[in-house]
Amino acid sequence: MLNRNIEKNNEAYSQGRAFEKGSGCLTDLNNKGWDLLAEEVSFPIAVIKEKQLLNNAKWMQEFSDRASVKLAPHGKTSMAPELFKMQLEQGCWGMSLATVPQVVNTFEHGVNRIILANQLVGAYHMKLIADLLLTTDIEFYCFVDSIENIHALGKYFSGVNVSLNILIEIGVLQGRCGWRDTQNIDPLLDAIEQYPHLHLCGISFYEGVIHGNDAAEKIVTFINSICTMVGRLYSENRFDIKDIIVTGAGSAWYDIVSRELSSNKDTLGISYIPIIRPGCYLIHDKGIYQAAQNEIISRSQLACDISGELISNLELWAYVHSVPEPGLAVIGLGKRDVAFDAGLPIPEYIYRPGNKKPQAIEGGSEVINIMDQHCMMTFGSKTSLQPGDIVIFATSHPCLTMDKWRRIGLIDSNFVVKKTIETFF
């Protein structure tokens, strides 16, 4: 039987799955890898260029070190514990995550310091976290932004006699989560103080929901108001620990957040720990995050001074299925394989099996439509494409490509998958 042959060669099969996206191979991965140019895998496939990935991990760590902030990368982007390990090895303070299942998976894979950058709601979630706190050495923080949630957490964690570290989340009008008014925070503080099991450890925010031409100015004002509040809460002895945390920043404004958190810290004379939480930097892209990074480089001398740059390292390789009209290729890559919410996949190279290596695609080639399992790409008259050719795409918005793959291949500069990493979405 077919699956018996494959089973011998593929660790994924030992997990009971007949064929896992990103797992197919003809050769033994442990010995010589899967050569993409020799078509030793099932396309479409998502691959990451390992060298460039490591470059990005180092780049952001250097930025954080130079900016005197701690780095707790948002793990939701990749949800790949093997990549978290790489990030932590560079010197990260801990990991940030978005959901309780992500926290559990990440802890189970050896990460002991975790910020749930979200509210902890729900009976089962509270039990999962209380069990972790009771039975393991996890250092855990979650966000709170409402009196109702504080009472729910306070009652539950008092009931099981477990202490919970919380960070008050501050938000902006018409933003996402977060208490809206730094001037009027006492109702929240008073609720927290009813529960000795709730330990107020600091303040959090997410500036990524601030948009518009004056976004940078608005973000500075927002952070300053938060830091002023931190100063007041500090003077009122509202925090339960010495190492107060103030944390913000996604991948688009981490330079401004770092600068403002550092300068306010100096001004206030409080030794809080400023922590940034970018996630997309690790994989990066050639779309919205490349644009954001270009802005950062243009305004931040510190980012400019770091040698090298963030490099987009996630690629999708897919077959041309049909060239039904001149200049139109139908490709086996769809909404189930790649992000499409922040720009369609970007064709970069074409490869005809048997040739020596991929070549840059003719300028002007672009994906004009995407469906569940296909996309349509137009290409110029200098390009020869036929069914069975391979097109290599860059992406925009890495989070929504990563979550479509249970395994991602790490490739070397010869386009050989040297190992696969598992994702936990």
Add this chain to the structure above:
Amino acid sequence: MLNRNIEKNNEAYSQGRAFEKGSGCLTDLNNKGWDLLAEEVSFPIAVIKEKQLLNNAKWMQEFSDRASVKLAPHGKTSMAPELFKMQLEQGCWGMSLATVPQVVNTFEHGVNRIILANQLVGAYHMKLIADLLLTTDIEFYCFVDSIENIHALGKYFSGVNVSLNILIEIGVLQGRCGWRDTQNIDPLLDAIEQYPHLHLCGISFYEGVIHGNDAAEKIVTFINSICTMVGRLYSENRFDIKDIIVTGAGSAWYDIVSRELSSNKDTLGISYIPIIRPGCYLIHDKGIYQAAQNEIISRSQLACDISGELISNLELWAYVHSVPEPGLAVIGLGKRDVAFDAGLPIPEYIYRPGNKKPQAIEGGSEVINIMDQHCMMTFGSKTSLQPGDIVIFATSHPCLTMDKWRRIGLIDSNFVVKKTIETFF
């Protein structure tokens, strides 16, 4: 350790995954299920109402039987072999699938008659299919639409001395795949006839890419031109089997396709097997496919005559994380949990833990924005919502919700998950 406790209760853990989306439980699923109202799971969760699911499987089978067409449902929608089993038990002819990994998984789960409703391209894919054909009893068909692909298939399958069943795919200008010209098909036929290992078994098409106000008329013309061509090819003895297949139809036009395939068959006097391939009908939705089904009911007496109707049966349950401004709830349901490409998730019910049952949400409540892990919902002044409340959503476009879950819960009318089904994306 936490995971040891969970492991005992959850079959998913035995597969080596610490926490799998859609798998969390406090109770033993085998004994009494997971009660959603008692918050015995991690939300967000995707669930399917089992009774309504079965209703839909029966409805479409009855339609196909009455329309004198065979049903080969497109399995890509759910990629859940347990649901394929349910469909086949109703009397389906076989399953349709979109990719070779889907074919392999589906065959491994016991489905022996499969149409790959796509081109078979790529060295590894050809090897997988040839191995299946050599070593198993699979009955397999794939689409071809280009001379280049025919030569690639012909050379490969001749080389390994395996016969391959092919269906010529016909397409429309500015559509997706498919040979564009039914008047000028001989170059394709001549290429096929060079390879005795390629068995031409019929013709395929996908009318779902035809749009516009006159789509129905265009589809009729399209199908008629295909059937005329089938008649010609039949008279020229171009087919390699007696039971010629003519197959088309997604979930939006299956009534017209069925009618036209049946009436042309009578006119031509050829006993081809008309096969329709809808997929979304099984899970259905309250968005684009509900709209398409309403159109079908309004124009098809046959569909109208069948008792009952297709019922949307996929729900997402998610927590309110924050109500940061009056009338605005931030909910823990994002682009990673639910389709957002054909309308945002549709809030239908709200439930406060401790209450007896969910209640219909106030009219006018709607999701106004969706991010990776959250969505923002506005609600009216008569509604009381607070963090920890649960909102229950219907969806539009089931394919792109299903692929976000490794396990989906089947619930009964008491909102208890009685079992989970695994997906293979």
